[in-house]
Amino acid sequence: MNNLLKENLSKLSKLDFKLFNKDFLLNSDKTDDELMAAELTAEIFNELHRLGKSFKVFDSGLGISIFRDNSTRTRFSFASAVNALGLGLSDLDEVKSQIAHGETVCESANMISFLAQTIGIRDDMYLGEGNKYMQEVSDAVEEGYQKGVLHFRPSVVNLQCDIDHPTQTLADLLKLKDYFGSFENLKGKKLAMTWAYSPSYGKPLSVPQGIISLMTRFGMDVTLAYPEGYDLIPEVIEQAKGYNSNFKVLNSMEEAFKDADVVYPKSWAPFYVMQRRTDLLKKSDKDGLKELEKECLANNGKHKDWECDEKKMKLTKKGEALYMHCLPADITDVSCKEGEVSKNVFEKYRIHTYQEASFKPFVIAAMIYLTRMENPVKKLEEIIK
C-alpha cells in the first residue's frame, strides 16, 4: 500500500459521514466530512486505476443515465465510473421510451430501477426544474424501496442541474489539491471565478454557482466577476458569503485577476435570461426564443473584452495563476473567432485542463460507492489489500 492510499484511508476512517442509501444532489446538502469523504475516495480510486488495480465492488446491477442535454465528457465519465465499479450502463433515452405518454416520474423511476444501483441525471436546461426533477426521482425510488417494490435503493447522482454541478466542481477541487499539494494549502488562496465572452448563449449557471459555493467552503478567497446584469441565482451568492467572509463580487475581470492564484473564466447566461428562457421553452414560443437569443448575443457582444488573454494573465500572482475550465472552452481562433480564452493561454494550460477533467470519472465512482456501500471504509481497506 503506497503513501497516498495509506494516508487517504486513514483520513477517511476519522471522518463522520453517513451516505449509504442517500443521494448526491447538491454539495450544499452535504457536510464538510461528507464532501471530504467523496474527495478522498475519488483520489483512492484514481490511484488504484493508475496502478492497474481494480475497485470493482459490484458483481452485477445497472447504472442508469438520463441525459436531458447533450454531453460527451460527463456521459463518458459516468459510463467509466459505472463500469469500473462493475455495473452495466443503461441509458434511458426518453425519445425511445414511452415516457412522453403522460407517465409519472414516480412510475418511470421505479420501472427502470428493479436491478439498478444508481441513476445519474443531467438536467440543466430549465431554471427551477433540473434539481427538482432529480429530487422527484429520489423520492420515487425511496418510496419504491420502502414499500418493497425495489430490493435495493439506487442512489441519484447529479450530473449537472440548474443549480449545481457537483461532479465537476469536486473534480476541480481534486485538481486544485493536486496542484497546490494539499487541501490545507488551498486556504487563503485566491480564486477568480469570472464570466467570459462567448459567441453562444444560454450556457448553464451550474459551474460558476458550484465553484463559488464549494471553493469558499474549502477556505479559498473567491472573487466572482461578471459584467453588470450577468447575475447568478441570488441564493447561491448568499450561500457563498456564509461560507467565507472573503467572498467578493466585482464587475471587472482585470480586478478579479489581480494576484489570483487560480482563474476560472467561463461564459454563462444571466439568471434573469434563464428565467425568461425557461418560460419561453415551456410555452414552446419559438419566436420568443429567437428574439431572446438575438438580444442576448447582442448583449454578450458588448463584452468581448472579457477574454482571458496573456495580458490579463500577467495581472495574476507572478503572472502564473492556474487557468481552469470545465471544457469545452470557446477558444479564440481555435473553436471560434472570439471566445472565452486566447489560443496561447489555453495552449499553455491545455494539459492542466485535461488533467482537471480526468478526475471526474473517479469523483462519480466515489459518489456511487459511498451512497451504495454500507461499510465503505472497511470495504476500501479490503480492496486496497
Next chain:
Amino acid sequence: MNNLLKENLSKLSKLDFKLFNKDFLLNSDKTDDELMAAELTAEIFNELHRLGKSFKVFDSGLGISIFRDNSTRTRFSFASAVNALGLGLSDLDEVKSQIAHGETVCESANMISFLAQTIGIRDDMYLGEGNKYMQEVSDAVEEGYQKGVLHFRPSVVNLQCDIDHPTQTLADLLKLKDYFGSFENLKGKKLAMTWAYSPSYGKPLSVPQGIISLMTRFGMDVTLAYPEGYDLIPEVIEQAKGYNSNFKVLNSMEEAFKDADVVYPKSWAPFYVMQRRTDLLKKSDKDGLKELEKECLANNGKHKDWECDEKKMKLTKKGEALYMHCLPADITDVSCKEGEVSKNVFEKYRIHTYQEASFKPFVIAAMIYLTRMENPVKKLEEIIK
C-alpha cells in the same frame, strides 16, 4: 438456503422440461411443466436478488435486443436480466444498421449472433408479422448453429408480439401467486380481463390474448369482456376455451367485475382494426391511417363508461378484487382527462402494479437461463449453495 429457494428447487427437479437450445416465443408452444419451470426459476432469481446473491452464470457473451416499437420497462427489464446473467447488452438499432438495404433476416440474424447467447425481440405493430419475424430469426440461428457458423445457439425471447406477451403474462402470474399464496390457490379464482376506454388507439392485443390463454390454463375462471366489435384474434379465444370450460366472453364490464377476485381492465384496438391498420401501414397510406384513427377514436369515444372506477370495483368480491395492469395505464385526471382507470382506484393499487412489473426482469432472466443451460437444475443448486 431459505424455504422459498428449497421448495422451488425441489419442485423444479420434479418437472419434465427440455428448453435447452430452444426459444421462448409463445406460451401456447410450451408444456405446463415448461411454463412452471420458468415461473419457479424466476421466483428463485427474484429471491436471490432480494438476498443480494448473484446468479451470474455467463462469463461473457452478448444479449441482443431488437425493439421495433418504443419501450421503457421491457427495455430495462431485458437489460437487467441480461446483465444479471453476466451478458453484455447490444441493442440492434435498425436505423443505424445496414439492414434496410434489402438484407435478408437470415443473414442479419447470423451476423449479430457470433458471440450471442440470446436475442430478445419486440415486434407488436403489425398483425401477422411480429411472431413470424421472431420465428424467422429463430430458424436463421438454428441453421447457423447446425452448419457451424455459430458456436452457440442463441435463444430467441419474445418481448411482445402481435399474438402473445409471455414475459408480461408470466410476471402477472407470479404476482397472482404471490398475492394468493400459491399457484394452487389460483384454481377457481375469478379473473375479469376487460377492455377499458382510452383516448389513444391502436394498442396491441398481446396482453389480453396472453392473459386469457395463460390464466385459464392455470385454473382461473377467466371472463373476457369488451364492447361489441372489440374482438381479439379468434384462434386465441378458441384456445382459451380449450384450456378451461369456465372461460366466458361478455359485453359488459359490470357483469365481468361481479364477484371477480382479480380485474385487469385495459384498452386495445379491435382485431379487424389492427388488420386494416397493418394493410395501410404496409402501403404507407398516411391518409388512410389518419382516417382509420379518426374513426376508431370516435368508436372508442362511445365507450367512455368502460372505466375502472370505485363504483365498479364495489361489484367485485367483497369490493376488494386485485386490480392489475401491465403499465403505463391511462389514468383519469393523471395521464389523461378520461381513461382506463380512475385516479382513486389506481392510487389504491399503485404499489401492487409496480410489484407486478418488478417480476418481469426475473421472468426474462429465467427464460434466457432455461434456454441456454444444459443442466439448469443442477446449475441452480450450485448457484444457491
Next chain:
Amino acid sequence: MNNLLKENLSKLSKLDFKLFNKDFLLNSDKTDDELMAAELTAEIFNELHRLGKSFKVFDSGLGISIFRDNSTRTRFSFASAVNALGLGLSDLDEVKSQIAHGETVCESANMISFLAQTIGIRDDMYLGEGNKYMQEVSDAVEEGYQKGVLHFRPSVVNLQCDIDHPTQTLADLLKLKDYFGSFENLKGKKLAMTWAYSPSYGKPLSVPQGIISLMTRFGMDVTLAYPEGYDLIPEVIEQAKGYNSNFKVLNSMEEAFKDADVVYPKSWAPFYVMQRRTDLLKKSDKDGLKELEKECLANNGKHKDWECDEKKMKLTKKGEALYMHCLPADITDVSCKEGEVSKNVFEKYRIHTYQEASFKPFVIAAMIYLTRMENPVKKLEEIIK
C-alpha cells in the same frame, strides 16, 4: 490443450512482434510477423470460444466505438470482441455529444479515454479523411498518455477507413487458411478480386484495396479486374505490385475468373468519383451530389454483365472456386433486381460467406489484445491452461 491451440501458441512464440501500446491502423504499417501474430491469436480466440472457454483478460475498462457510417456486422463484431475481453462498450454518438461545437479531435479523444483500453473507428466516407482522423486520435491519446492525462494508452483500431479494412481482410485471410488448410497452402493460389455491378453507388474502396495488398503479401497470385475507369487509389496498386510480382490488373471479369481458386466480386465507386464526392460533401453541394450519383449510376448501368453468375463460375478452377464477399452482397432477385452475384451462386456459398464473417469478432479481439498486453504470449499460455 488441443492441437490447434498448441500449434498456434508455438508459432506465436517464435514470431518477432511489438504491438503493445501501438495501434492497428493499416496492414501496410505492420510487419509480416505482426500480421501473423494477429491471425494466430484470432484463431486461438475463435477456438477457445468454440470450446466455451473464456479469454476475458480485463477486469473492467471501456472499449469505445466511433461509427461515422452505418454498420451492423462491424458494430456487433466490435461489441462482441470488447465484451469477450472483459471491457464495457461505449459508443460515441457524435450527434448526442457536444463535439460539433468546434471541439478539437485532440480534446475529445482524451476526454473519452480516461478509463478506455481501445477505440474502434469506422470512417470510410471521405477519401483522404478516414485514416487521417484515426491517426489524429492516435496522436491525441499518445500525447495524453505521455503527459500523464491518461493512465493507460488506448489502442486505436481501424474498423474501416478510406484506404484499408484490416479487420475484414484479416478475417477473409483466416477463412482462406481454414478453407485451404494452412497459410502455406495459399502460396500460388489464384485470387480474382473483381468489380461487380451494383444498383447503388459510392461503395468504399477499402475492401478491394485491402484484399489486393494483403493477399499478395501472403503469397497469393492476385488478379484485380474492373471496367475501365473504376480505378483504385494508385498508391495501393503500386504496393500490391511490390508485394508480389504475379499481381495483375485486367479489364475483364471472365479473364480474371479463369482458373481462379478464389473469386471476390464486389462493387466499388471509382477512385476519381470518390474524390469528387468528397469535395461535394465538404461543400454540402446537394445538387452536385445528386448529379454525380445520376452520372455514376448511369455508368454502372453499362456494366451489368459484371455479375458473378454460374456461367462465369464455370471458368474458375474445376468450376469450383471459393466465392467470397464481405457482406451484405447485392444479390440478383434477392436484395435487388440485378446485382453483384446471381441468386444460385450466392446460395451455394452462403454459409461460406457467413463463416468468413464469423472470424471478424476474433480478429478484432486479437488486435485489441495484442496492442494492450505487455506479454501477450505468456498471458495466452495462462489463459489456455
